[in-house]
Amino acid sequence: MSVVNQPQRSGERAPDDSGRATAEFEPRITAFVCNWCTYTGADLAGTSRLHMASNVRIIRLPCTGRIDHVFIVKAFERGADGVIVSGCHPADCHYTAGNYHARRRFGVFRELLSFLGVDPERLTFSWVSASEGGKWADVVNETIERVRRLGPFDSYHGLAGAATPADDPFARFEMPAGATGGTAAAPADGHDAASQAPSGTGDAS
Amino acid sequence: MTLAYYPGCSMHGTSREYEESLLAVAAALELGLTEIADWSCCGASSAHAADHLLGVALPARNLALAEAQGADEVLAPCAACYNRLSGAVHAVAEEPGMAAKVPEVLGRAFANSVRVLSIVELLQGLAPVIEERVAARLEPNPLEHLNIAAYWGCLLVRPAAITGFDDAERPTGMDDVISACSANPVSWNMAVECCGGAFSVSRTSSVLRLSRAIIEDARHCGADAILAACPLCHANLDFRQSAMSLRGEPPMPVLYITQLVGLALGLPMAALGFERHFVDTQPLFARLAREAEKAAAAAAERDAAKAARAAAKAGAS
Amino acid sequence: MSRIGVFICHCGENIARTVDCGAVAEALREHPGVVVAEDYKYMCSDPGQQLIKKAIADNDLTGVVVCACSPHMHEKTFRRAAAQAGLNPFVVEMANIREHCSWIHDDRGEATAKAIDTARTIVEKVKHNKPLQTIRIPVTKRALVIGGGIAGIQAALDIADGGHEVVLVEKEASIGGHMSQLSETFPTLDCSQCILTPRMVEAYQHPRIKLYTWSEVEKVDGYIGNFSVTIRRKARSVDEDLCNGCGDCQAACPSRRIDSEFDAGLSRRPAIYTPFPQAVPNMPVLDREHCTLFKGRRKGLAKDACGKCKETCLKGAIDYDGQDTFVTEEIGAIVVATGFQLYDIGREQPAGLKGYGEYGYGEVPDVIDGLQFERLASASGPTGGEMLRPSDGAEPKTVVFVKCVGSRDPEKGMSYCSKICCMYTAKHTMLYKHKVHDGRAVVFYMDIRAAGKGYDEFSRRAIEEDGAEYIRGRVSRIFRDGDKVKVWGYDTLSHRQVVVDADMVVLATAVRPQPGIGELAQKLSVSYDQDGFLNEAHPKLRPVETNTAGVYLAGACQAPRDIPESVAMAGATAAKVLGLFSADELERDPSVALVDERTCIGCFNCEHVCPYGAIEHRDVCDMEGHVCGHVAYVNPGVCQGCGTCVAVCPSKSVELAGFTDDQVYAEINALAGW
Structure with missing residues (x-):
């Protein structure tokens, strides 16, 4: 299903990582935000002309409850160095409880993220209300700074192209025949390898 | 389940009858009480007023000793000791940094694993056993005629967060014990009021005023005696009674809860330390015994009459 | 094959100052699936909208992306324009290059690059947008008011005076509630009954108010505009049509030592009783718990132990054998006024x-x-x-x-x-x-x-x-x-x-809150706080609405309230109900969840997380018509489109229109290696 869809673009902008690990490294951040609080808060940051770094791309969803955590894995797989998830404050959810479900899922998901070899520091989970334009700017800037320190996220990057088995960190796991290199969980016996999988030593170097 | 026993200063001093009756009851109910070796003062009314850490560390030392001795529970019959020991358990569990600081101060390991039991909790838990033993006794039971007011005092139930009785303002545990002993709990108003406590020496007049109000309300509500579970309360109500101007009313006997249970179990009064009281309990028990005998005689008469009627009926048919 | 038009707005200088709009148009023109990309000074102006409409017609567009301000600002405008050009409005999306780009960045190069990325992301999304139809649901123009205290009476009267039928359900034998028990009211010290009783009578006699006393709400099915409410009419033991309220039965009753609820236990009443002299309806009810006859029947006596009230009643209105009955009412909106x-x-x-x-x-x-x-x-x-x-x-x-x-x-x-x-x-x-x-x-x-x-x-x-x-x-x-x-x-x-x-x-x-409020809240899928008070939809801006569409709150069921506040809330709920009833059909945003019945495994995870109770169980039948399983169904009238069900579905069988997995993944993929 769509989880393993390849990008629809024709490849005219194939991932190019040359020079990304230099001093001028600019992290790429994908943000999943809810329509009612954080998106509106980001709008307010705009109307208040609060300047911030331009490294964040926002994907608008109705509610953080809508966020399937595969979205986040997918974002990392497609080249994001960091991900922000932000919604309404507890008890302020436009849909009553979507943010609580999201919060619970992400409590569990953080663990899974390290299992997948992604430093959980690359993921920011925050509450930004419609009146907190300033907080949104802070979340953006802080996340960028943190991810900048962590350096580029490359270990999964090869997955998108899956060019050669040598480039594919999953190639270390024996995938069953017929399984595609998606983001589905690694086989159980791959646990050791996964927990050792260092970030930043993958394909690109 | 190992039950350690923390006597505290009173049990070996001013309230020896409390300890005597406790040990007698414990033996009768086959409770293995092991006194904590090398126990020290809990700090009572002074330590926590002087320094919070001291107020926690002094009782914690005794809890640590109990732990080292392998106890799961510690019985603190004195209400003040109970208050300090459970206060320490609470402080170590809840206050940030206290769990690390206390072992450091004590110079010994302390896991805060021991549960502190008051005498009421212990006896309330044993109420079914007591009730069974009372029911098994054949002779007329004078306690059935005893109306007694359960006096908790302040330290046993407060603060509610530490002690955890059903209702800090209207607790019921002592009434359960009274009922198990086949005596009658009296509904009254002063069950958790203060007797004056440790001011017994420094502000005796206040203690007299407060304790008198308690005794008067008990009498007013129909009590023959007051039941205490605290050495200090007992001292104030019993020892200070002679100094109160009780408007010519007869003195009010004050019993320890363990003495009542001992009587209910049929232990001899001599083993329960009654002779140490200032207010003589003999007139009360003599009256109760008379009432019991009278009641027994009346019952026997009724039974005889009934048997006669039955016999007459059988003869007639 | 997608044919997408991209329209980049300068917003005067607001966007153009930091974003090179021409460069954005040029870049997008090269993007696969884009057939036209234009920039213009004010896209939301009339000529701007004309430009879009013309492009739609000329190029036979299948989707439109407007790169301009926040969708919260002008999404409706552009969707309306596209609809006028014959395009389904839901294939129009906005890329926010003003609030989220030009206004917050200085560097023209960075801002332009970000604007291009943002536009491309939305283009990829729109490729997966499906034409959607606005959901229309019919509205039954009858209201249910639960609770006949001052709040319920006021709400019922206001709605009925507005021209619509009202069903008023009261669990006690008379309406009036706590206000009827009060002596005088603050801050005027006027007599409570003197101001309340006329309203009670008015509610009773109103041609559009149907009053069920000694009744409770048993079951609520359906959703806004289309509730089906089952009401339990507790056995009154007195025929409401025959009784003339003479009171002879009460005088005849030998059980006279029952604590009066109306007098808060300070006086005694018989087992058959009218709660108070001004009761509406002025008709007694038989308290079966305390009645000698019913006590005897419960004990299994062969002969009835009493029967004095029936003997006395000249109208023959007393019925000892009546049982609880159930009526079902079709309702469009519900006002909860259960009080305290x-x-x-x-x-x-x-x-x-x-x-x-x-x-x-x-x-x-x-x-x-x-x-x-x-x-x-x-x-x-x-x-x-x-x-x-x-x-x-x-x-x-x-x-x-x-x-x-x-x-x-x-x-x-x-x-x-x-x-x-x-x-x-x-x-x-x-x-x-x-x-x-x-x-x-x-x-x-x-x-x-x-x-x-x-x-x-x-x-x-x-x-x-x-x-x-x-x-x-x-x-x-x-x-x-x-x-x-x-x-x-x-x-x-x-x-x-x-x-x-x-x-x-x-x-x-x-x-x-009243006892039993929790059960009622569950029947209505309304949430309540830790103290049991019902939750309003928004504490400031939607104080009489609940998160369940079509259910409103009046009076002390929501929080402690005095009389003026209860009456004001009742009036507010009536305004909401009359507003809902002003149209024959209710229009709803089609952004709702849809279950694929072919792949649903019937785990009902969605049901557990849905805050609105929108998930229903549907039978799955085999070839012979026997039920062989259950799948979930999302009621589009109830769904509010949060998408929480989508994220918890293990078989990926729920999609949220407008935010499908395909659309979101297309956006994520579009961001690859920007």
Whole structure:
């Protein structure tokens, strides 16, 4: 299903990582935000002309409850160095409880993220209300700074192209025949390898 | 389940009858009480007023000793000791940094694993056993005629967060014990009021005023005696009674809860330390015994009459 | 094959200052699937919209992306424009290059690059957008009002006067609620019944109000505009059509020692009774729990133990064999007005609550609560309005009033302020002093909260003109002392212990929601707070709506409320209901979830997380028509489109229109290696 869809673009902008690990490294951040609080808060940051770094791309969803955590894995797989998830404050959810479900899922998901070899520091989970334009700017800037320190996220990057088995960190796991290199969980016996999988030593170097 | 026993200063001093009756009851109910070796003062009314850490560390030392001795529970019959020991358990569990600081101060390991039991909790838990033993006794039971007011005092139930009785303002545990002993709990108003406590020496007049109000309300509500579970309360109500101007009313006997249970179990009064009281309990028990005998005689008469009627009926048919 | 048009707005200088709009258009023109990309100074202006409309017609576009401001600003504008050009409005999306780009960045190169990325992302999304149709649902123009107190009566009257039918359900035998028990009301001291009774009669006689007393809501199905409500009509044992309210049955009843609910336990009533003389409908009900005949039947007696009321009734209206019946009403909107109860602070409490044994309520007869005082002060009360205390009928010369009993006490009682007690206690002191001129009224209070029109003046009057003694402090113990009631308190202003030998004590106990509110809330899928009060949709902006569309709140079921507030809320709910009823059909955003029945495994995870109760069970049948399983179905009338169900579906069988997995992944993929 769509989880393993390849990008629809024709490849005219194939991932190019040359020079990304230099001093001028600019992290790429994908943000999943809810329509009612954080998106509106980001709008307010705009109307208040609060300047911030331009490294964040926002994907608008109705509610953080809508966020399937595969979205986040997918974002990392497609080249994001960091991900922000932000919604309404507890008890302020436009849909009553979507943010609580999201919060619970992400409590569990953080663990899974390290299992997948992604430093959980690359993921920011925050509450930004419609009146907190300033907080949104802070979340953006802080996340960028943190991810900048962590350096580029490359270990999964090869997955998108899956060019050669040598480039594919999953190639270390024996995938069953017929399984595609998606983001589905690694086989159980791959646990050791996964927990050792260092970030930043993958394909690109 | 190992039950350690923390006597505290009173049990070996001013309230020896409390300890005597406790040990007698414990033996009768086959409770293995092991006194904590090398126990020290809990700090009572002074330590926590002087320094919070001291107020926690002094009782914690005794809890640590109990732990080292392998106890799961510690019985603190004195209400003040109970208050300090459970206060320490609470402080170590809840206050940030206290769990690390206390072992450091004590110079010994302390896991805060021991549960502190008051005498009421212990006896309330044993109420079914007591009730069974009372029911098994054949002779007329004078306690059935005893109306007694359960006096908790302040330290046993407060603060509610530490002690955890059903209702800090209207607790019921002592009434359960009274009922198990086949005596009658009296509904009254002063069950958790203060007797004056440790001011017994420094502000005796206040203690007299407060304790008198308690005794008067008990009498007013129909009590023959007051039941205490605290050495200090007992001292104030019993020892200070002679100094109160009780408007010519007869003195009010004050019993320890363990003495009542001992009587209910049929232990001899001599083993329960009654002779140490200032207010003589003999007139009360003599009256109760008379009432019991009278009641027994009346019952026997009724039974005889009934048997006669039955016999007459059988003869007639 | 997608044919997408991209339209980049300069927003005057707002965007163009930092974003090179021409470069964005040029880049997008090269993007696969884009057939036209234009930039223009003001896209939202009429010529701008014309430009889009023309492009749609000329290029036969399948999707439109407008790169401009926030969709919260102009999405509707551009969707409307596209619809006018014959395009489905839901294939139009906006890329936010103003608030999220030009306004927050300085560097023209960076901002332009970001604008291009953002536009491309939305283009990829729009490739997966499907034409959607606005959901239209029919509206049944009948309202249900649950609860016949002042709030319910007012809501029913306002809706009925607005021209629509109302079904008013009351669980007691008469409407009127707590207000009918009050003696006089603050801050005007006018007689409660005098202002309430005409409204009760009006509601009863209104041609568009159908009144069910002695009835309860059993079941609620459906959704906004289309509820189907089952009402349990409890067996009244009195035929409502035959009874003429003469009262002979009540006079004949031999069981006369039952505590009167209306008099808050201060008087006795027979087993067959009309709750109070002004009851509406003025018709008795037989209390089967206390009736001698029914007690006998429960014991299994072969012969009925009584039957006096039936013998007396000349109309033959008494029916001992009637059972509960059920009626189903088709309803479009529901107003909940179930009101409150006072915290019964006696020693015995249900699980989760604590008693205030130290106050002697329930044990000392002269310790009463606020409602009991209302009955003592009321001309229709057990003493005929004379101030006499319950124990011995003597006139109390000293009355102590204790406020905040069980309120503002997170340790033991309720943490909230019950709101009405400050005012009614001030009123009580005045009523008392007006009847016992030489009496002493002592009030223990924490704060005087008298916010409201004329309220502070009123409570000042109690102190200054009527001489009520206000002592700031709490009461620690109340007990009987001979024929007095001893009150131990503390004055925190003078730091002194206060002991009052009172003749009577009135406790202003906390206001709590009605018992059974939890079950009713579940039937209505309305949430409630930790204290049991029903939750409004938004505490400030939607105070009478709930998160369940079509269900509204009036009065003290939502929080402690006084009469003016309850009436105002009732009017507000009526306005909401009349607004809903003003159209024949309800239009809904089609952004709702849809279950694929072919892949649904029937785990109903979605049902557990849905905040709106929109998930229904659908039978799956085999070839012969036998039910062989269940799948989920999302009711589009109830779904609000949060998408929480989508994220928890293990078989990926739910999609949220407008935010499908395909659309979101297309956006994520579009961001690859920007």
